Amino acid sequence: MERMTFLKLADTILREEKRPLSIEEIWRIAVEKKYDKEFSKLGKTPWATLGARVYVEMQNNQNTNFYKASSRPSKFFLKDLSNGEIEIEESTKKEKSKKEDKFEFLESDLHPFLTYFANYYLKAYTKTINHSKSGKKSYGEWVHPDIVGCYFPIEDLECRGS
Structure with missing residues (x-):
């Protein structure tokens, strides 16, 4: 059996739930489904490690399957399971950045x-x-x-x- 990693865990949970989830929700569901038992060692805050792994994967790997579906609270989903939601969210981010006003005075x-x-x-x-x-x-x-x-x-x- 292949060793479970935090990224595989997040991928598995998101595929099973078929909806965007926060890091805490992903970890809670993983504990409920006993996926946490597949790890040999877990630290004191494995949900923080899971979140860090997902964020780093999104930042460093352009071809990652994860994307941030919403913020506050941050919810993540898989690109191959979404139906064009990524393009809509990216376009709204660009519009928000264009709307930022620059003050012309000190x-x-x-x-x-x-x-x-x-x-x-x-x-x-x-x-x-x-x-x-x-x-x-x-x-x-x-x-x-x-x-x-x-x-x-x-x-x-x-x-x-x-």
């Missing part, structure tokens, strides 16, 4: 508007701190400028004469 361009709002409505004084002029070029480097504000409640104080 965060620091919004600071004058935020300063106006803070001063006019909150009576707070603000200052933009631009860290891009900093000499830090390591892990702690600041990428975006910060804005700080201060409110002085002096005008709100009432003078109590005695």
Whole structure:
């Protein structure tokens, strides 16, 4: 008898169930059908190993039979059992990537508007701190400028004469 691998296990379960399944569902069904007994050694989290094997197979092998049928939760299915669902999903992924908007302004361009709002409505004084002029070029480097504000409640104080 041929030794069972995680990829063969996933393939077998998906062929028997004939529907997209998540990694946890594949492992749960494998345990119910006693396929897990065909492995000589199993670690503490075999479902994680199964998921890792399927993901790596999809990433490294262009000719793999697995594909991701949906995400959140990630469900997998076999290409040869699907009826054109792969092309539909790939086209929707391309459309979603085209819809991503690119902003034509920087965060620091919004600071004058935020300063106006803070001063006019909150009576707070603000200052933009631009860290891009900093000499830090390591892990702690600041990428975006910060804005700080201060409110002085002096005008709100009432003078109590005695």
